[in-house]
Amino acid sequence: PVQKPHPPIFVGGDAPRTFERVFRYGDGWIPSLAERDGLPLAEKLARIEALATQARELGRSPIPITTFATPRDPDVIARLGEAGVTRCIFGLKAQAEAEVMPRLDRLAALIERCR
Template sequence: MDFGASMFFTDYSMTPAALGRALEERGFESVWAPEHSHIPVSRKSPWPGGGELPKRYYDCMDPFVSLTAAAAATTKLKLGTGVCLVNQRDPIQTAKLVASLDQLSGGRFLFGIGVGWNQDEMENHGTAFETRAKLTRERIEAMKEIWTKSKAEYHGEFVNFDPIMAWPKPVQKPHPPILVGGAFPQGARRALRYGNGWIPIAGRAPLHEVLERFRQMAAEAGRDPAGVPISTFGAPEDPDEIKRFRDLGMSRTVVSLPSEKEDTILPILDRWAELIRRC
């Protein structure tokens, strides 16, 4: 099982370059950057984490910029969006961002995506809350066309363009892995339909209870469960829980770090490095 770390990069957090180097030195496999373009003052949707929305959600930097800085400071650390809000982004421009980062990093990008929860935020981007999942799927399908064809076109309900030519193409073939975030069963179903992995959040669902159902859904969808690996986010600093994730067959577990400087983060990473060695 691989280990990653996620941080909302802000102007008061550890920099992506510094965190990337620290993670790579301690044996982590990946670094992850979440995304929120902005947070509206109004609130139609409660935060899924419960309670008040943390300040870091308002302050986070663009994930592609953050991950580019981490890529330049590392040599083997994988770089993931955790998660990119595809239904708030233009698919042609996002396809270029993904391919560019995959090129600049030498094929280290992991495209974590989600349909989002903040209705006000996505409505400011012109996205209807009720159809956000279908819009996300169409944009992913369109990006796959752009990444894999010299002359790409896509015609859907929400995404529609005649043949275009767009470079660069990603280093990874046919494209970087698309890891779909979301709870069971909706998130798992989307991952099986158009993804290369599933990202559930630890603590929000009893994973041991849904794994057998997930494997059954995979079989019904004609997918090999081994081809849709599971990455758990929000892993607790608990060796027994981490070993349980490993025994359940998780391919990756990702710790969520606070948006703090080195004096706070490095001791946390040192404890995790010891836990990684023990597990």
């Protein structure tokens, strides 16, 4: 980016060369935790920890990690924090206010429990 300082660049995905791209071009990593890809959460946590290990081995400061499609489970969120995740994104469907507001209330309560 031309702008200085530029907005942070988060590299998404989890292909074999993703970490290489994170270190070369990115300011952070944004993996999806969606269950539909078939990868168990334990393996996703291992990948998150592997990025932190690789950063240390390269003499780099910790790489910010933001998870996408984060499960709404306080225990999972705690494990993500222990593994080095710095931010979580939770999906919320575009629906009528009557549908969305209770979901936002539950999400706010979850966030408060996880602080």
